[in-house]
Amino acid sequence: MMLLQALNPFYIFQLFSCALWFGDEYYYYASCIIIVSCVSLTVQIYQTRSVIIRNLLFSWSTLPCHVVFYYI
Numbered sequence: 670m671m672l673l674q675a676l677n678p679f680y681i682f683q684l685f686s687c688a689l690w691f692g693d694e695y696y697y698y699a700s701c702i703i704i705v706s707c708v709s710l711t712v713q714i715y716q717t718r719s720v721i722i723r724n725l726l727f728s729w730s731t732l733p734c735h736v737v738f739y740y741i
């Protein structure tokens with residue numbers, strides 16, 4: 670899932686921008702971009718997984734009782 674999110678065009682642009690900033694010796698700025706991008710990617714993955722789990726649990730709670738007990 671992380672690789673799929675990281676292939677988002679925004680993160681590819683951020684990686685390209687960091688390469689340019691490192692090339693121009695703006696190490697602090699490029700490092701900040703990398704840190705913020707990693708935090709953003711981590712939060713995005715956490716939120717996506719939370720929504721998937723919440724939807725899964727909600728779908729289980731709406732099943733008839735005999736179906737729920739069958740899967741348990």
